[in-house]
Amino acid sequence: MIEYREDLRRELEALKKKAETIFKRAGRVGAIDLPLQRQGVERSPSRIVRPSGPLSELVPGQPVEAAGRGVFYRVLAGAEAIWQDTLALHREYLDALANPFQLEAAGLEPLLALKDLRPEEVCYLDLETTGLSMAPLFLVGLMYTDGDRLVVDQFFARDYTEEPAVLGFTGSFLERFRALVTFNGFRFDVPFLHERMTIAGIEFAEPGIHVDLLPIARKLLKKRTPDHKLQTLESFLCRRKRIGDMPGSEIPDVYHEFVRSGDAADIAAVFHHNRLDLLTMVQLVTIFLANTGEP
């Protein structure tokens, strides 16, 4: 445990120095402060009491009509609402994307695919579902840049009958992007989306480019982190701490209870969980891109 931490600490310090040089070279002072210590995730006691209330109050959004497939609930907001530092992160992200870097080395090759794209053509995607397969999904979380800032765009099925609307809208909305970035999307999110589309009878083709961050992280970090879960990477690489986060295993039941009772207290936490996951993915790409790839 101590050993790989020391190892990682040295590596991250070197990485930080390099990143600073890059940022300086780009004419800006590095605003991203790479964490050197693992940030603890504060697990809330499982029966945390969250304020009750209807969805419209706790998670303000709009009902949206998806052509011919009914209505769903859309929550669209600037990412700064999640974390005050997102404006800075956005700048670093755009900068990292725009900068030519040596991705050829160190297992970062898949990120090459993003090189020739406009930042607005890249979309981050994370699904919240009620099971691992053959179970409805209820939240499609997207994050992308509109040029000025990072945007969180969440499509939510207020009950199971709104899933087809979410799927239909997702399918046509994704057409504007050329690349999808996911975490474990090769194995989970994208096949799952296809499965749901098939069951709903919707023709679907995802953007031509799909970058899955999980295999990249695996190759990059190997055994230097205890595992390669998104939150582990977050705690080692991003300077954020999750407080009162909803554990993934509880999410299906939270949704089913929301459908039954209409109380949005817990589902609001799932929305937040989804946004944090998306944000971490953007942050990971920024950090990976800042790596010059030298040993």
Added chain:
Amino acid sequence: MDVTKFLKRIEAADFYRDQVVHKHAIPARKARFAPIKTPLPGPLRDVLGRTGIEKLYSHQVDAIEALRTGRSVVIVTSTASGKTLCYNIPVLESLLEDSESRALYLFPTKALAQDQLRVLRRYSEGGLQFEAGTYDGDTPQALRRKLRDSARIILTNPDMLHSGILPNHAKWAPFFSRLRYVVVDEIHTYRGIFGSHVANVMRRLTRICEHYGARPVFAASSATIANPGEHAEKLLGRKMKVVARDGSPRGRKQFLFWNPPTIDVQEMERRSPNIEAAELVAKLVQDDVQTIAFVRARVVSEVITRYTREKLGERRASMSDAVHPYRGGYLPEERRAIERRLFSGDLKAVISTNALELGIDVGALHASILVGYPGSIASTWQQAGRAGRGSEEALIIFIPYNSPLDQYLAKHPDYFFGRSPENAIIDPENPHILLGHVRAAAFELPLGVKEVEGMGEYAVSIAELLEEERELNFVKGKWFWRGHGYPSADVNLRNISPNVYTIIDESAGNVVIGTIDEASAFQQVHPQAIYLHEAETYFVRDLDTDKKIAFIEKTNVDYYTQSITEVQVKVDREEKSAKWRVSEICYGDVSVTSLTFMFRKIKFGSRDSIGYGTCDLPAQVLETTGLWIVPPPELLSLVRTWGRIPSEGLLGLSNILREVVPLFVMCDPLDIGTTVNSRSTGGPAVYVYDKYPGGLGFSLKAYDLVEEIMTAALELIETCSCKGGCPSCVGSPIPPFSQLDPDTGAKGMIPDKEAALVILHGLLERVAYKPPPPQGRRGDEPVERPKGKPLPIELEGKLREGLRKTKERKRAREVL
């Protein structure tokens, strides 16, 4: 074969002692062909022509034309009448006409699916070019995706459909959306609990097809049962056209009743039916007549093979390998090898359990020998139908055991030939069964109110119950699954324990030579047992109940073993009770305990009991629900006054209940158990229990219907034309399979019909029945009985229990 010539030779043989007690000829029938309306596509006609099919029988044309117009069909014609062509032709035609269409074939066993795949391969290799494959537990993962995506015909079983295919329907979406035909073969095997489950699986299948926009046509086939149309409609949930007018030719069938000769002065003992069978098989093999002998227990297939080989070896050593046992418990490769040898004609005779009763194609056999009554009329005709293909003459021989039922049949051939085959009963709406399928169906796709209402009268309440349990959510008129995991994994379609033991031969370097289910393992491979495999003797060194392995080693001994298992019913908790007329009727939790406690060594040939040993095995307990009726002591005294034994009458009553109760509670006779026991009740009580862990509601329903059930039982006995009881009334129904060699068991007798009548009249408060005096007694007046002080209930129970045990153990040690 030339039956007359063979008979002549047999009657001249030195072992002939007038065994043929009855001859019954089933006349030959000419083929009836019919023209097909729209000619078949050229390539299909060519392929059929190459396999020798130029014309179609009338029933084939009936089925094909109906299927072509989109009508679902059930085909009920004899074995070897070309049933598979009835559905293969329209399916192949649809594959040729529509390059996208798909078909799903369901078989009750994996072996049948493989057998039919071989048939389909002949067409695909013969020029039709399509992909087909079996998709079941044996299909390698790597192959599954390919089959889903590109196979035009998938062959599988209901279990795989239930637990593997339907819950993953999205992966199968292209297949389901193009599904034109569903073939369900051998539907008579889907009855009772199993059939009720399968009926629900078929409803789920239909729902998934509809979701993907397909409305497949169903083609079903069945062996002869009393209610094929009704059964098919209930099983498949749709209107079915019955095609039963058989157009295939049939050769003359000579049916012989071969009763082994008596060997003692009192004419009580008979020669061993196993040896008689071996004698006949050997003679037939020598005459180059390919023969199948059907037996009721696995051990018997081994014993008869051994005897036959000995006889053939005496005559011509080279022939002894021409006969082979065939049964469950052999490894699949071994079974395939035997089937192939039989098909090629290399194997001259096979001694089989009912494992070969289903339609595995083993080619034309000329003689079929039924060693013991197979337990049902339907099975009898299935097994008899294995002999005689085309217009050739065939021989069928029934050899009864020296048991009351078999001997009854031997003496009443009219009963045998006159009785119609059994009904197949299913109850898809049984709430216990339905529950699992409501969960599974909701997981697959949300369930609309109409759909749930269509699943059965209690289905809505079941859905609401699942809602309360947080397994379903009701949203905008539909129930959605919200539970955890895969609910279909919680339902086992077949009422059998999933525990399977492996049998390891230590003397051959620890190779697995077979498998055996748990219940049979205790009875057949207990330590010190002699286990028979390919007619060779193996000594069981150890039975490891944790690892589920039997360790055996090859040993050359001249005996085999037969275990003795005692079955006890005990009341665990009385849930309700009522006064029903003069008796007390109760319902509650009961446990049925089977304990294999000792075994006997039986010498080959002479059947002499040459020793015994004890078994130290844990008891196997079935915890279930049951009802029990305690008749009033006065009624039992009344039976005594007529010089008859009350427990005999109760036994007869319990036997008839096994026939009657299923009709009222909608199950198969094998799904319930009935018995007489006094352990928990002091005086003897008649029990009816569900043969299913936890119960399935059969006995509860019977508790509520006791008046109707008992009235029907009385009517059945009263109207039965037999004299002293027969298999249709108080005689015990024979299970279709048994653990033991019937040749070595206790003989017993048919329970007393008259005593049963006295009891039923009393229970139903009818005018007292006056039975004829028992044989050997004069006069018809009741005998005065002394009035003694009645025993306290607990004491009476204990005394009866002790007596029964003493008698059982004594009988076990008895030298035959």
